[in-house]
Amino acid sequence: MRRSLIARFALVATAALALAACGGGSDPLQNGGSGSSGSADTVVIGSANFVESQIIANIYAQALQAKGVKVDLRPPIGSRETYFPAIKEGSIDLIPEYTGTLLQYLNKNATETEPDAVYTALKAALPDNLTVLDKAAAEDKDAVVVTKDTATKYNATSIADLAPNCGQLTFGGPPEFQTRPDGIPGIQKTYNCTFKEYKALDAGGPLTVAALKNGDIQAADIFTTDASIPTNGFVVLTDPKDNFAAQNVVPLINKAKGTGTTADVLNQISAKLTTEGLTQLNAEASSDAKPSLATVAKNWLSQNGF
Structure with missing residues (x-):
């Protein structure tokens, strides 16, 4: 869905408010970039306009940086309708995604609902310059x-x-x-x-x-x-007719940068990320302590052996 410039500013403002409400704070990995693409040896990471996406983006960024990958973690971008064009044209390289909603964004006639079927259909529906790495068991559905x-x-x-x-x-x-x-x-x-x-x-x-x-x-x-x-x-409310398809967390990445160490690290994260873990991350971010999202990500990485 195309939005007017005003609507895009509104999304950014909403994201900023949500981030502040959850203790987003400043992040040494974020450079507040202008939206232009990074250098060929840097992975530019984006996130959507909700806290869980921002936490996962921080997890990706910190884990990659720890393995010597240059990263540029950008401020939250907005909804899929705003960030997907950005990753498609190359101003960002990597963003946390959800298999079912991304598939239906790309193919409004998609009928797959089961995790493996959705994942397979998603890989086939992506533009040639993009790929998804391993999907996590972690699932977060609209409800x-x-x-x-x-x-x-x-x-x-x-x-x-x-x-x-x-x-x-x-x-x-x-x-x-x-x-x-x-x-x-x-x-x-x-x-x-x-x-x-x-x-x-x-x-x-x-x-x-x-x-x-x-x-x-x-x-x-x-x-x-x-x-x-x-x-x-x-x-x-349960969804007995499967209106909402499987929504496994998956790294969506520029195909040219989704190789080697970067792919290995992101796949290791996906292997550790569970639905229960997502719920705990969100609870920690919204706790009275209001930790920064970078701290929430760091704690998860430490607890999971990274």
Whole structure:
């Protein structure tokens, strides 16, 4: 989806607020680059506009740097609709990705839902200059999330249960979720669920969480590993018809730079990264201590033998 310049600035501002809220702080690896590509021997690393992506980008950067790879960790870029064109044209080289949503971004008619099938289809759908390295067992899906009161009111444990009442509910999430194939269009098609209204907020961040808590919205797109879910007693509705495909974490990288030591290090990270580990990373970042995301990444690397 193409966005106006104003919308892009809004995404950057939202990302900055989210990063500050989670103790992002300054990072010695980040140079705040202008967006131009780095030198041939430097891996330029980007991230999306939510904390988990930024933590994984920091993990990639620190691990690569420790093995002597020159890295340039850029500030958060925005949504996939903003950062994918950047990696495709070469202003960044590497970004953490999620297999299912990336596949559907590239091929709106993709029907694969199982992890291996999604991964195989994704590799075939990528532009010639890009590749994905090993996928992690770690998975973080978009999900339809409601409060415990809403789940009780409608006796809903699944999206299918909620569907007959969607017309009474306001849904909140990031702007791009309103048009993505597995977002609102997918929910409408798969479950015959049409919400009363859509409020464009942030990517499972503080705006969405606050709106769900105070009743401004009754359902939300929140990532399944988000620490706000257990903290607030939110209910993740199951997806029995697989609207949301497998979403394994995977390094998306410029093919020319995804070789040798760089590939080895990133594959080692993927081998260690679990869904439980993602949840713990998000919880640590949102804890009262508000550590920098660089510190959260460093702790994970140390705990996992890097």
